[in-house]
Amino acid sequence: MRSKESFHEDHVQVLKFCLFPSPFPVRWYSLAVSVQKSINIMIHRVAHDNQFLAEAYKDIVTIDEFSRNLYDIHLKVLRDPKAQSTCLGHFRSDYMLNQDPEILRQIEVNTVAASFAGQSTLLDQLHTYLSRKYPFMVLSEKKSHCSESLRGLALGLVEAWEHYGVADAIILFVISDKETNLCDQKVVELEIMSIQSKANVKRRRLNSLNEHITLDEDNILRLDDQEVAVVYYRTAYVPKNYGSQSAWDARLKLERSRAIKCPPIKYQLAGAKKIQQLLTKKDILKKYVSTSEGLDEIYSTFGAMYPLSRDEEGDQAIDMALRSPEKYVLKPQREGGGNNFFGEDLTDKLLQIKNSEERNAYVLMELVKPVHILNHYITSDKKLKERRYVKDEMSLELGIYGVILANEKKIIHNREAGSLLRSKVYTDKESGITSGSGFIDDIFLY
Ligand code: ADP
Numbered sequence: 001m002r003s004k005e006s007f008h009e010d011h012v013q014v015l016k017f018c019l020f021p022s023p024f025p026v027r028w029y030s031l032a033v034s035v036q037k038s039i040n041i042m043i044h045r046v047a048h049d050n051q052f053l054a055e056a057y058k059d060i061v062t063i064d065e066f067s068r069n070l071y072d073i074h075l076k077v078l079r080d081p082k083a084q085s086t087c088l089g090h091f092r093s094d095y096m097l098n099q100d101p102e103i104l105r106q107i108e109v110n111t112v113a114a115s116f117a118g119q120s121t122l123l124d125q126l127h128t129y130l131s132r133k134y135p136f137m138v139l140s141e142k143k144s145h146c147s148e149s150l151r152g153l154a155l156g157l158v159e160a161w162e163h164y165g166v167a168d169a170i171i172l173f174v175i176s177d178k179e180t181n182l183c184d185q186k187v188v189e190l191e192i193m194s195i196q197s198k199a200n201v202k203r204r205r206l207n208s209l210n211e212h213i214t215l216d217e218d219n220i221l222r223l224d225d226q227e228v229a230v231v232y233y234r235t236a237y238v239p240k241n242y243g244s245q246s247a248w249d250a251r252l253k254l255e256r257s258r259a260i261k262c263p264p265i266k267y268q269l270a271g272a273k274k275i276q277q278l279l280t281k282k283d284i285l286k287k288y289v290s291t292s293e294g295l296d297e298i299y300s301t302f303g304a305m306y307p308l309s310r311d312e313e314g315d316q317a318i319d320m321a322l323r324s325p326e327k328y329v330l331k332p333q334r335e336g337g338g339n340n341f342f343g344e345d346l347t348d349k350l351l352q353i354k355n356s357e358e359r360n361a362y363v364l365m366e367l368v369k370p371v372h373i374l375n376h377y378i379t380s381d382k383k384l385k386e387r388r389y390v391k392d393e394m395s396l397e398l399g400i401y402g403v404i405l406a407n408e409k410k411i412i413h414n415r416e417a418g419s420l421l422r423s424k425v426y427t428d429k430e431s432g433i434t435s436g437s438g439f440i441d442d443i444f445l446y
């Protein structure tokens with residue numbers, strides 16, 4: 001991975017990883033895998049329920065400029081009959097295992113910030129290699145798990161490209177100015193080549209894209225002179241990804257185009273924390289998932305979530321959190337890590353927003369107290385230079401990927417698509433790898 005702190009185009013360094021696969025109970029892993037296809041469909045259906053989205057975003061758009069910009073683009077796309085109606089989703093549903101009682105808890109579903117599908121498979125291979133080379137790694141020898149995440153993502157992109165059906169059209173990866181995840185993306189590009197050699201990938205920065213893309217009268221998207229079949233966003237999910245109005249203009253063009261987006265803006269909107277909070281109400285959830293599709297199983301993974309709306313329900317949630325801040329986490333409408341408030345910060349933030357409309361943009365979630373295990377992590381962190389590997393107590397966050405290609409009338413493909421395990425030092429609050437905390441890990445099922 002490229003370093004965030006000392007970014008240089010030509011420098012990559014070891015992505016922090018766990019030396020051994022971490023033990024994870026097969027029972028909870030299987031539950032997470034078994035519901036993934038229904039989670040894909042759930043997001044897809046929510047994204048197509050315009051009334052529900054309008055209601056959910058009603059208060060948020062008045063106070064959160066970023067959400068308003070996204071929602072405005074969504075409305076413009078809805079009014080454009082030539083915009084592509086087939087959607088590609090590559091989601092990652094993240095979970096932690098609560099210790100007491102032992103129960104799987106969904107943390108969130110990522111609809112854009114779902115990286116590391118490439119590196120997750122590579123880490124599996126690394127662990128397999130290490131276990132053969134160093135027989136003392138007994139645990140790994142018995143390893144019964146291999147993440148198909150790289151193949152799953154690449155196949156999804158190729159299927160979308162095939163669905164678009166133009167042999168010389170390209171797949172466009174939209175990246176950030178200082179893209180740290182180059183390697184994770186490059187392996188996906190290579191995998192695409194191995195599945196379908198005709199599907200060429202080009203990578204372009206969102207902030208310098210606008211002058212290079214055009215829409216013709218049929219909303220065909222061209223990058224310079226090349227038709228674009230699929231747009232795969234690796235950026236565009238936090239405000240700082242949009243350097244100027246030109247990035248927003250580019251986003252609108254991409255969204256209005258005939259190219260298939262991964263994800264289209266409606267999927268991004270459906271992945272917001274506010275929607276997640278609403279879906280923890282079973283009456284709402286059952287509109288999007290039926291009993292035979294796993295309604296109860298999905299619901300069983302949800303922890304309590306509360307709106308901070310300016311009404312009795314919101315007031316009660318705020319009182320509750322101020323009384324016991326150690327039991328909750330406060331979340332804004334963002335993805336990608338480093339956005340949440342815990343403990344004293346949560347109290348300070350709540351006191352600050354309590355009497356303003358701003359509170360509508362947050363949700364409160366019950367804190368998971370996760371199981372912890374011992375592992376070693378390998379890091380190129382300068383602060384730890386003397387100790388390249390460190391033994392510590394870790395907690396785990398399991399991610400299950402899902403791929404869906406669908407439009408309003410038809411589900412074309414829908415699959416569970418491999419897994420990712422991320423570990424963090426037990427005392428750290430967040431396990432986002434891109435945002436600086438957390439290690440990429442791999443599962444030893446038991
Ligand atoms: P983001 O979209 O920014 O990644 P998340 O909801 O995934 O937001 O939260 C970021 C991190 O914070 C998670 O990866 C997890 O480590 C921690 N976290 C989030 N929600 C909880 C929770 N309910 N209990 C414990 N830790 C949590």
Ligand code: MG
Pocket residue numbers: 094108110336337
């Ligand atoms: Mg997250």
